Amino acid sequence: MTKTILTIDDSASIRQMVAMTLTAAGLDVIEAVNGLDGYDKATTNTVHAVITDLNMPVLNGIEFIRKYRQHPSSKGIPIILLTTESDEDLKRQAKEAGATGWIVKPFKQDQLLAVIKKVTGA
Amino acid sequence: MNISDPTETFRQEARELLDQLEAGLLDLDQDPGNHDLVNSTFRALHTIKGSGAMFGFTAVAEFVHEFETAFDRVRKGQSQVNAALIGVALDAKDHIHLLIETPDAPIDGGARILAELRAIVDGDAFPSAPAVKAELNQAAAQAQPNAAPARWRLRFYLPGDALLYGTNPLLLLEELAAIGPSEITPLTDRIPLLDTLEPENAYIGWQVDMTATDPAAAIDDVFLFLRDNMELTLEPLADQAPSAPISPEIAADANSLLTNSAPALLAAAPPAPKRGKAAEKGGDDKPAATSLRVPAERLDELMDRVGELVIAQARLTQIAAQSADINLKTIAEELERLSSGLRDTTMGIRMVPIGTLFSRFRRLVHDLSGELGKPIEFITTGEETELDKTMIERLADPLVHLIRNAVDHGLEGPEKRLAAGKSAQGTVRLSAVYSGAEVAISVSDDGAGLNAARIRAKAEENGIIAPDAKLTDQELYHLIFAPGFSTAGEVTALSGRGVGMDVVKRTIDGLRGTIDLTTRPGEGSTLTLRLPLTLAIIDGMLVRVGDGRYTIPLAAVEECVELPEGIEAHAKGRNFLDIRGSLVPYLRLREVFGLRGEADEHQKVVIVSSGEGRVGLVVDQIIGNNQTVIKQLSKLHSGIKSFSGATILGDGTVALILDTAHLVGSGQSYIEHNQSVGRAA
Numbered sequence: 001m002t003k004t005i006l007t008i009d010d011s012a013s014i015r016q017m018v019a020m021t022l023t024a025a026g027l028d029v030i031e032a033v034n035g036l037d038g039y040d041k042a043t044t045n046t047v048h049a050v051i052t053d054l055n056m057p058v059l060n061g062i063e064f065i066r067k068y069r070q071h072p073s074s075k076g077i078p079i080i081l082l083t084t085e086s087d088e089d090l091k092r093q094a095k096e097a098g099a100t101g102w103i104v105k106p107f108k109q110d111q112l113l114a115v116i117k118k119v120t121g122a
Numbered sequence: 123m124n125i126s127d128p129t130e131t132f133r134q135e136a137r138e139l140l141d142q143l144e145a146g147l148l149d150l151d152q153d154p155g156n157h158d159l160v161n162s163t164f165r166a167l168h169t170i171k172g173s174g175a176m177f178g179f180t181a182v183a184e185f186v187h188e189f190e191t192a193f194d195r196v197r198k199g200q201s202q203v204n205a206a207l208i209g210v211a212l213d214a215k216d217h218i219h220l221l222i223e224t225p226d227a228p229i230d231g232g233a234r235i236l237a238e239l240r241a242i243v244d245g246d247a248f249p250s251a252p253a254v255k256a257e258l259n260q261a262a263a264q265a266q267p268n269a270a271p272a273r274w275r276l277r278f279y280l281p282g283d284a285l286l287y288g289t290n291p292l293l294l295l296e297e298l299a300a301i302g303p304s305e306i307t308p309l310t311d312r313i314p315l316l317d318t319l320e321p322e323n324a325y326i327g328w329q330v331d332m333t334a335t336d337p338a339a340a341i342d343d344v345f346l347f348l349r350d351n352m353e354l355t356l357e358p359l360a361d362q363a364p365s366a367p368i369s370p371e372i373a374a375d376a377n378s379l380l381t382n383s384a385p386a387l388l389a390a391a392p393p394a395p396k397r398g399k400a401a402e403k404g405g406d407d408k409p410a411a412t413s414l415r416v417p418a419e420r421l422d423e424l425m426d427r428v429g430e431l432v433i434a435q436a437r438l439t440q441i442a443a444q445s446a447d448i449n450l451k452t453i454a455e456e457l458e459r460l461s462s463g464l465r466d467t468t469m470g471i472r473m474v475p476i477g478t479l480f481s482r483f484r485r486l487v488h489d490l491s492g493e494l495g496k497p498i499e500f501i502t503t504g505e506e507t508e509l510d511k512t513m514i515e516r517l518a519d520p521l522v523h524l525i526r527n528a529v530d531h532g533l534e535g536p537e538k539r540l541a542a543g544k545s546a547q548g549t550v551r552l553s554a555v556y557s558g559a560e561v562a563i564s565v566s567d568d569g570a571g572l573n574a575a576r577i578r579a580k581a582e583e584n585g586i587i588a589p590d591a592k593l594t595d596q597e598l599y600h601l602i603f604a605p606g607f608s609t610a611g612e613v614t615a616l617s618g619r620g621v622g623m624d625v626v627k628r629t630i631d632g633l634r635g636t637i638d639l640t641t642r643p644g645e646g647s648t649l650t651l652r653l654p655l656t657l658a659i660i661d662g663m664l665v666r667v668g669d670g671r672y673t674i675p676l677a678a679v680e681e682c683v684e685l686p687e688g689i690e691a692h693a694k695g696r697n698f699l700d701i702r703g704s705l706v707p708y709l710r711l712r713e714v715f716g717l718r719g720e721a722d723e724h725q726k727v728v729i730v731s732s733g734e735g736r737v738g739l740v741v742d743q744i745i746g747n748n749q750t751v752i753k754q755l756s757k758l759h760s761g762i763k764s765f766s767g768a769t770i771l772g773d774g775t776v777a778l779i780l781d782t783a784h785l786v787g788s789g790q791s792y793i794e795h796n797q798s799v800g801r802a803a
Contacts, residue, residue: 010165010169011132011135011169011172011173012131012134012135012415013128013129013131013132013135013173013176013177014172014173014176016128016131017128017176017177020128049288053172055165055168055169055172056165057162057165069286069287075286075322076285076286076288076290077288078287078288078289078290079287079288082172084168084171084172084175095350095351098283098286098287098288099287100287100288100289100347101346101347102347105172105175105176106172106175106176106183107176118293118297119288119289119290119293119347120290120293121290121292121293121296
């Protein structure tokens with residue numbers, strides 16, 4: 001079964017890059033522009049993993065994770081953070097909120113794929 | 123432009139973010155304590171940095187990183203927002219802009235800007251931050267390759283919430299098995315009694331005996347995301363006889379545990395089937411995207427095609443009108459309705475709020491205010507007013523000029539203002555508002571207003587008017603639009619960059635717009651640009667002169683009257699019509715176009731107006747209204763004054779579109795000529 005990955009980022013270029021990379025690897029990609037949009041899409045679609053930015057308007061990455069983890073459909077769904085710097089404090093907050101893993105920006109396409117493969121087995 | 127190239131997307135996005143950044147900084151200048159503004163400014167920087175590094179704009183990422191670090195101090199309240207900071211931050215924004223637009227060109231000045239920035243946000247407490255890290259994870263880089271393979275025993279328990287939070291132990295075990303030959307044993311000692319068991323928690327631990335060369339780094343890699351809150355021990359196995367091979371039962375057991383525990387728990391998410399159904403129906407999904415980026419060329423192409431469709435539809439309507447076939451007529455009518463709907467929708471797509479343009483001018487006014495030492499309040503209204511995208515692009519330069527003029531020449535210095543009983547701070551207003559099928563954009567200032575005497579002096583000096591010409595103040599004011607009336611005598615760094623008001627006027631004429639000017643001495647001036655909503659398709663009035671057909675933009679038409687018979691007989695070359703008591707000059711298009719042949723017996727006059735006045739155009743026949751798809755004249759015909767373009771009629775013939783602004787102008791000069799002749803006589 002084709003796995004569906006939700007990418008949440010307020011930066012269109014990052015979303016496009018993530019989408020291109022994952023689509024090329026045979027995955028389906030849904031895009032969302034902020035945490036709230038991401039929450040709506042994560043809870044109304046079948047997603048197998050979520051990649052989210054931290055710093056976003058409306059609902060930031062950590063707030064998104066907290067909200068999404070309250071929703072029963074998030075059980076067992078890996079959430080990968082995109083962090084700009086390896087900010088230990090933010091990472092810790094995100095992990096406590098329920099993040100599964102992270103990728104430090106800037107990342108290469110194969111790094112992204114490696115992490116997605118790691119958490120979804122895809 | 124290739125829209126599927128993320129680098130180009132990044133550039134576009136960066137441009138928008140920089141605009142946002144600039145607006146944020148200017149807002150902060152007004153409202154330094156606003157924490158939300160600081161945060162949104164910070165976020166814009168952060169996104170530029172993150173994406174910049176992703177798409178190879180290393181210089182951008184490094185520069186923004188430092189910029190961001192400085193701003194972080196502001197965000198944390200360790201440093202205050204002040205005018206100096208905003209000034210440097212705006213310079214920094216310009217620098218980023220350069221770095222993004224010309225990534226290959228060597229661009230200096232970054233170090234200076236950063237140094238100033240650091241000095242302002244208190245340099246000593248400002249560590250030069252390390253450059254953005256490029257590696258995903260460097261923990262794995264410590265492997266020592268020279269040791270021989272040995273046997274290792276790894277024991278680990280996952281955090282209790284690992285399953286809930288998306289970790290799949292099966293995948294971890296697969297990764298471990300890939301490091302080296304492994305024997306995997308589940309550790310069930312922590313599984314509680316059923317009554318206290320939380321089915322979603324991870325209780326099982328694992329013991330993995332593997333043969334590998336110093337697997338510590340690789341194992342760290344496997345548990346990258348879990349390492350800091352899990353239990354994990356790794357110890358070398360004493361060089362014993364290979365441990366008893368794992369019994370088939372246990373292996374099977376492990377397998378069943380694996381397949382039964384993790385995936386079962388994962389799949390146990392209750393609403394899964396419901397979600398599946400929702401996805402199938404797609405019914406209660408929110409709309410996938412609220413906006414879509416499309417290259418501008420595609421919109422132009424679409425508009426062209428719609429134009430062609432409108433022309434084809436006009437032909438059909440014409441043929442249907444001559445036919446007795448009721449079915450054909452029905453189809454023609456239906457198609458007419460559809461194509462006019464399509465036309466409106468297409469034009470709607472091209473509409474962009476003018477606010478995007480307005481926001482650029484805030485920076486302009488901010489900079490001008492600083493350079494000229496004139497405190498200015500810049501007020502914009504009607505940002506949501508929408509105009510054709512092409513129009514907005516072409517309005518930028520004229521508006522820059524008008525705003526510069528308002529600030530430089532319109533507003534007085536603070537002392538003069540105070541002396542005149544005004545507040546020291548001048549006001550420049552930029553507003554946009556719909557009026558009918560037009561948009562009116564005004565630039566107004568509360569400065570001294572135009573000085574008729576000075577304009578007169580300048581016009582005489584430049585030979586635009588004769589020294590003894592009698593002109594009303596209103597006429598004098600309009601001289602500022604005359605070619606050759608330059609502010610050259612008072613060139614400053616700001617105004618008078620060789621672009622005179624005549625260029626502004628020509629641009630606006632080219633957009634089929636008009637300029638109005640009102641001014642009150644001592645109270646200020648207002649320049650109003652009136653522009654049609656779109657450039658591509660207009661409603662026109664089709665007329666016939668001789669054998670040729672011409673289109674007059676309907677928006678310019680005021681009324682149509684019959685040319686009184688025998689009017690020439692007593693007019694003696696003075697071509698004026700008496701329209702309800704006011705004299706309107708008229709032009710015989712037959713003569714203007716140099717057509718031969720007899721005029722029709724009953725000629726009509728179409729009265730057209732533009733901002734400055736009215737003129738009657740004498741035509742042989744008024745055919746009626748039509749949708750006019752404007753085609754530009756070729757470069758060869760760019761010298762032609764009386765026509766602004768051409769259109770294709772329903773029968774495939776071409777009709778020229780009359781340039782009403784130009785014709786009104788010739789009508790007016792005709793009056794002036796006549797008046798001077800009259801006076802001379």
